[in-house]
Amino acid sequence: MKRFIFAALLLSVCAGFAFAADPVEGYWVSIDEEGKLTAGWRIYEQSGVLYGKILAVAGKPRDTIASDVKESYKDFPVQGAVNKMTVVGTPWIWGLTKKNEGQWAGGNIIDPADGKMYKCKITFRAADGKKYKEDTLEMRGEIGMGIGRSQFWKKSTPEEIDKIQ
Secondary structure, eight states, rough: HHHHHHHHHHHHHHHHHTTTOOOOOOOEEOTTTTTOEEEEEEEEEEEEEEEEEEEEOOOOOOTBOTTTTTTTOOSSSSSSOOOGSSSTSSEEEEEEEEETTEEEEEEEEEOOOTEEEEEEEEEEEOOSSSOSSSSSEEEEEETTTTTTEEEEEEEHHHHHHOOOO
């Protein structure tokens, strides 16, 4: 009986690790190149694919329409006219697949401010007390052949994102 209990306990612990969320998942605030907070995001995995939705945009009402984007994009995960969707609640990041723990690539990101679409890579950078003072998400947008730029997003909470005005 003791062996059975031990085996069951060990199995439940291992199963917990197997289903633990990837460190990129959760709530993040995007920070631009000048260090300014631009938006609050929720990054989530669904059926092995990574997505990201904006939950709040600094300086914009939550019902702002993404009128500066195109009407459609190849493989966009939501049906309908993209330029009629709200900035908040639309998955502007989609199609990334897991390469390693904390590393996703092969998807896309759209900047709803100008409608430009980029190839997207996301890498979790754990706080190390040196280069990364806190858990950081490296969000890299590329136009091809490794040409692009990275932003470094900060871990957040739903409550903090709720306060973004």
